[in-house]
Amino acid sequence: MNILDKIIADKFKEVELKKSLIPVSQLENSVLFDRKCISLAESLKNGSGIIAEHKRRSPSKSVINQSLNVQDVVKGYEEAEVSGISVLTDGKYFGGSLEDLLYARASVNTPLLRKEFMVDAYQVSEAKAYGADAILLIAAVLSEKQLIYLADSAKKLGMDVLLEIHNEEELQKSLNVNADMIGVNNRNLKTFEVSIDTSKRLAKLIPNEFVKVSESGISTTAAITDLKNYGFEGFLIGENFMKTDNPGAAAKEFITELKSMA
Numbered sequence: 001m002n003i004l005d006k007i008i009a010d011k012f013k014e015v016e017l018k019k020s021l022i023p024v025s026q027l028e029n030s031v032l033f034d035r036k037c038i039s040l041a042e043s044l045k046n047g048s049g050i051i052a053e054h055k056r057r058s059p060s061k062s063v064i065n066q067s068l069n070v071q072d073v074v075k076g077y078e079e080a081e082v083s084g085i086s087v088l089t090d091g092k093y094f095g096g097s098l099e100d101l102l103y104a105r106a107s108v109n110t111p112l113l114r115k116e117f118m119v120d121a122y123q124v125s126e127a128k129a130y131g132a133d134a135i136l137l138i139a140a141v142l143s144e145k146q147l148i149y150l151a152d153s154a155k156k157l158g159m160d161v162l163l164e165i166h167n168e169e170e171l172q173k174s175l176n177v178n179a180d181m182i183g184v185n186n187r188n189l190k191t192f193e194v195s196i197d198t199s200k201r202l203a204k205l206i207p208n209e210f211v212k213v214s215e216s217g218i219s220t221t222a223a224i225t226d227l228k229n230y231g232f233e234g235f236l237i238g239e240n241f242m243k244t245d246n247p248g249a250a251a252k253e254f255i256t257e258l259k260s261m262a
């Protein structure tokens with residue numbers, strides 16, 4: 001069993017437990033459930049294009065930064081003028097929580113992506129109830145039918161959908177999904193190998209109706225310039241900012257450098 005299989009097996013159990021504790025009707029009655037979302041896809045097209053991630057730890061890197069509080073991190077990202085903020089909500093493997101998402105929502109107006117391993121529409125409702133503007137769907141772990149169903153569920157609630165792929169086969173089963181953005185993950189989630197060439201290879205195969213996002217392993221502004229030439233408008237960066245004492249300041253320096261290159 002690889003790490004992705006383990007995460008998904010745990011996720012099914014977690015979701016079943018949560019469903020038994022908090023009915024979906026309770027999520028639907030929460031204050032944030034009727035909030036109007038801000039489009040992450042639009043924000044990417046009109047801004048720096050950077051989606052900065054709140055990421056305490058990961059299966060590939062173990063601990064990245066556990067000493068900061070989420071409010072300070074996301075406020076710093078907003079001041080840096082990122083286009084979106086990704087909040088990891090998985091607890092077991094990434095040290096995140098839905099409370100992180102709630103605190104982030106209370107602290108910023110920047111579009112928030114719920115970064116989670118989605119396997120059930122219940123989690124889509126949770127995302128809305130805790131203040132997300134967008135959800136992530138991972139093609140590697142969902143069938144075409146599940147992708148279509150979960151994306152439609154998110155769109156009905158007014159959220160954007162970032163659909164993540166790693167290869168041509170996953171792209172094929174994503175083409176009929178009502179997603180706003182297709183993200184190419186440069187990290188092979190089974191082996192942890194990272195290569196920006198994955199984004200470059202798949203870019204030309206992604207139809208123009210989707211905003212193209214490159215995810216993982218990005219640490220230089222030169223990489224962004226390179227990826228922009230392949231049509232990418234969004235760039236998801238976690239560790240490069242989170243490994244510093246001040247992720248907001250690191251994002252600001254990065255975006256200032258990007259602007260000076262434009």
Ligand SMILES: O=C(O)c1ccccc1NCC(=O)[C@H](O)[C@H](O)COP(=O)(O)O
Pocket residue numbers: 003004053055058059060061185187189215216217218236237238239240
């Ligand atoms: O980051 C991991 O180790 C990981 C392992 C297994 C599944 C998912 C994983 N990461 C999720 C992500 O996609 C990244 O957090 C995100 O793209 C940012 O990547 P990075 O800039 O390399 O931190």
